[in-house]
Amino acid sequence: MGIVNVSRRAVLAAMASLALTGCGGSKKANGSDDSKKKNKDSEKSEDEAFSFGGIGDTSSSDASRGLSVDGVYKRVATDSSGKEYRFLLVGMTFENSLDRDSRAPMSYVSCYQNGVKLSQCTKYSDSNTMKTLEPGYSISVCKAFLLEDEGQPVKVKIKSSNSSDYVYENTYPISHLDYTAL
Known part of the structure; x- marks a missing residue:
């Protein structure tokens, strides 16, 4: 089985659909989009999205190459005992462009603030990170x-x-972000 070739526009449509639904859900990367409107804004967005979306060297079998960052968000949630906790959520899309089933390579993602690596928030977990995808599919994680x-x-x-x-490094300002409920 070879690597699935998908168009940039199809992947962008999948990423946009996933971004609207938040973290959760999967979609065939080469699926169709009912609203195939061509305008300068969407073409600009496509170019911007792929300026960092195709992470890594596509000629290698590097599993992290299909992981793209959609954004960072401040979130607040309540644990099982009713106590509120706050955390930073990094939203990503994983597209399995390998020629075999694969999971999102979450262990390769880290965050730093003032040069110090941030600890993971163990109270939050995303079930999508454990889902296995067939080649050509993407999922929000x-x-x-x-x-x-x-x-x-x-x-x-x-x-x-x-x-x-x-294979990816970007700094996100967060001071203007408000905490939103999960």
Whole structure:
């Protein structure tokens, strides 16, 4: 079985659909979109989305290459005892472009703030991170971290699954974000 070829526009449509539903759900990466409107804004968005969406070297079998960051969000939730907790949620899309079934490589994602690696928020878990995808499908996944400073930017880094090199690194300002309920 070979690697599934998908168009950039089809992947963008899948990512947009997943972003609207939040973390959760999967979609065939080469599925169709009913609203195939062509305008300059959508073409610009497509170019921006793929400026960092195709992470990693596509000629390798690096599983982290199908992971793209959709954004970071401040969230508040309540644990089983009714106590409120706050965390940073990194929303991502994983597209399995390998020639075999695969899971989102969440262990390769980390966040830093003021040069210090943030701890994972163990109270939050996303069931999509454990789902296995067939080649050509994508899924929205999230990973949660505990903030050290609610006003300082957060740097999201994704390591290659083949080496210790980073295939993605971007800093997100979070001071303007409000906490929203999960």
